[in-house]
Every structure is written in structure tokens, then in C-alpha cells.
């Protein structure tokens with residue numbers, strides 16, 4: 113019955129899932145609300161409606177186990193890049209000296225989307241809802257540019273204006289993503305910019321300010337508040353983004369079933385804000401929570417330079433550095449944390465999605481971390497074997513999958529190991545160049561230093577008895 117199609121398992125367009133799966137009703141402890149920083153109380157829906165597309169706000173708090181994917185969206189996915197293939201990494205297995213079928217390594221290939229990562233799964237969706245609600249423009253922030261290019265692509269599909277505040281340092285260092293965004297018609301500004309009050313206030317202090325995600329968020333929020341027909345868009349962390357990504361895990365399940373595998377033994381994804389990892393694992397985690405596969409290991413991988421789950425605290429913290437955005441209960445390194453300049457730009461956020469934080473706190477999932485030299489090394493090993501150069505973020509998952517496969521080989525175990533290849537690395541060649549020339553640096557954050565930062569921060573006081 114097993115037919116691997118030379119290692120790739122394809123689905124037909126009509127096998128694209130009809131719903132997203134919502135983990136909120138199955139969570140082992142209840143979801144924590146987003147808190148308004150002005151009064152320390154749960155943000156009322158009207159407040160969120162002014163910022164995000166309405167449908168997304170409804171999905172953020174929905175208790176329905178399944179949320180239908182609109183037909184038009186499924187048609188767009190079918191005509192562009194979904195379903196994405198699941199690969200058996202046969203050549204990588206061989207490279208690791210693994211023979212036979214006792215150990216199988218699979219990867220879900222999200223690098224085939226128009227902008228080369230999983231981000232369009234939610235970008236197209238948010239643009240669709242915005243258009244439907246009469247919004248004319250979406251505005252967002254971007255670090256390295258993966259999210260910005262995803263949203264620019266989504267907006268262009270629906271003739272929406274797209275404005276992106278891009279962290280100034282990346283704006284000049286990574287022109288590739290900027291050009292891609294502009295190819296999709298987006299307006300891209302270096303942040304801090306002269307276009308907003310918050311941007312100006314930073315520029316006055318330092319005309320050459322390198323910017324940060326926190327500042328870019330403040331600018332995008334301010335820009336979106338100017339008009340009812342402009343909405344703000346987020347690419348990770350919040351519940352509705354994780355929901356949109358569950359299309360990944362559901363397709364994976366169908367694909368595994370086609371080769372006679374009910375559940376993998378080990379599921380792996382890299383974690384920045386948590387959306388691609390959540391998208392892959394949520395459908396499986398629900399099974400685990402319902403007692404179906406109690407021994408399945410679900411592992412999120414962080415950079416050692418930004419280990420919010422592995423080394424941060426689980427507590428209430430601000431989502432942005434300027435303390436204007438909502439307060440969230442999550443694993444965090446503190447809102448004033450400035451990550452070292454590692455190449456995995458998408459993994460340099462101080463916090464983690466509340467859903468991931470709750471699952472980790474309840475030991476449903478595990479977290480681990482790796483240094484970037486080992487990660488990029490694993491990325492090259494993967495590229496040589498499988499022909500795809502992974503994004504530095506995705507290479508974190510590759511590294512962990514290789515480690516797990518070697519452990520299983522050492523112990524003569526039977527294991528199905530599956531990871532999410534969240535994106536390709538064609539815009540991140542500098543990381544690979546530095547690795548090859550021996551110039552890649554590792555950064556480790558000592559636990560003591562993290563605790564010092566966390567202790568020094570003004571901590572929002574939230575009365576949890578009010579909700």
C-alpha cells in the first residue's frame with residue numbers, strides 16, 4: 113500500500129482542508145485575554161475591531177472546534193501553491209547512514225509559496241477578510257521582510273494597498289525582500305520613518321536609528337489608526353494567525369495516512385512567534401490532548417540567542433517595546449530585550465504565542481534550542497541531500513530533526529520524525545556565505561542576564577480574578 117512517489121506525497125486541490133482547526137476549546141488551561149495597556153483590563157472587542165479585520169477578531173476568541181475556510185480562499189490556494197507536498201527525506205536519511213524503514217524523516221514543504229514561506233497562508237486570508245469588509249489598505253511591520261513580502265503578495269491579489277514599515281537596518285542590509293515587496297505594489301518605508309509621530313520621536317534622538325520590530329509595530333499601529341479604511345495586520349503570535357496556519361498540519365495528516373502512518377513519533381518546528389510550528393502541530397496536539405497519541409513528542413526549536421520559551425518567564429508582558437500594544441500572558445524575555453543580530457530574523461521576537469505558551473506550560477509540547485553555526489551547518493547538509501536551501505529559521509527545525517534521527521539510530525529505535533520546512537533561504541545567502549568563510553558568530557544568552565533584564569522591567573499588574 114505504501115507508494116512514496118519517489119519520496120514526495122502529493123494531494124489533489126480538492127483535498128485542501130475545508131476548515132481550520134481551533135485548539136482553544138481543547139486547551140488544558142483556558143486562554144488568557146489580550147489586555148488593554150491603558151487600564152489593565154481585557155481589551156473590549158470594539159477596540160480590536162478598530163485595529164484588525166473584524167472576522168479575525170471573531171476568530172481570535174472563537175470556541176468553535178472548526179472554522180470554515182471560505183471557498184474563494186480555498187480556490188486561491190488551489191490555484192497558487194496548496195496543497196504543499198510532504199517529502200520523505202530519503203537522501204538525507206542516506207547521508208546520515210540510516211538504512212531501511214525503521215527511521216523515517218519527513219518534511220512538509222512550505223517553501224513553495226509565492227514568497228517562499230508559510231506566511232501567505234495567513235497573509236492571503238487576512239487580505240481576503242479585509243477586502244470583504246471594505247478595508248482599502250493593510251499596514252504592517254516587518255523585520256527581515258518575510259512577513260512584509262507575504263502580506264504584499266496577499267494585498268496585491270485583492271487590489272488592497274499595502275504599507276510596510278521595515279526595520280531600518282534590514283531595509284538597507286537586505287534589499288532583496290524590499291524589492292520583492294515593491295514588485296507586489298507595496299509601499300515600503302524604513303522604520304523609524306518621518307511619516308509617524310513615534311517614528312519622528314526616535315529619529316530626533318538619532319537620525320541614523322537602526323530601528324527595531326517594537327518601533328516598527330508602533331509606527332504601523334499609528335498609521336492604521338488614521339482611518340477606518342486602514343487596518344493593521346499581524347504575521348504571528350495571535351490566535352487567529354495560528355488558526356490560519358493549521359492548514360499545514362491537516363494536509364500533513366492526510367498525506368501521512370496515504371502512506372499508512374497515523375501519527376509521527378516526533379514533530380518538529382522552529383519557533384519565532386510560534387505560527388508555523390503551531391500550524392503543523394495543532395491538529396496532532398489535539399489528538400494528544402484527547403489521549404490518542406500520548407507518547408508523541410512535539411518539539412519547538414529556538415535560537416540560543418533568543419530562547420523565550422527555553423529560558424524566559426511565563427508572565428504578563430507587553431507585546432511591543434514601546435508598551436503601547438496589548439499586554440499578553442506568554443513566555444517572554446522581556447519587552448526591552450534586544451536580540452543579537454542572528455541571521456534567523458524571523459526568530460528574534462521577545463515573546464511567544466499564548467497558545468504555545470499554554471501548551472508548553474502544561475507539558476504538551478517541549479522546547480529546545482540551538483546555536484546558529486550548527487543550524488546553518490545542518491541547513492547545508494540538508495541542501496546537499498534534498499536540493500532545497502532552508503531559511504535560517506527553518507534550518508533550526510532541520511538541525512533538531514537530524515539530531516533526533518541520529519539518537520534513534522544510535523538506540524536502534526523505530527521512529528517517524530517529521531518537521532516543517534517553513535521557508536527557503538534564497539534571500540538569506542549572507543548567512544551561508546558567513547558560515548562558509550568561518551565568520552558566523554554564536555550568541556548565547558546567560559540565564560542570569562535574562563533574569564536580570566526581566567527583574568529590572570516594569571511588570572504590568574493584571575488582576576486575573578476579573579476574567
Ligand SMILES: *Cc1c(COP(=O)(O)O)cnc(C)c1O
Pocket residue numbers: 229230231258259347348349382383384385386387388389458459503505506534535536
Ligand atoms: C516568519 C518566519 C518564521 C518565524 O515565525 P513563526 O510565526 O514562529 O512561524 C519561521 N520561518 C520562516 C521561514 C519565517 O518566514
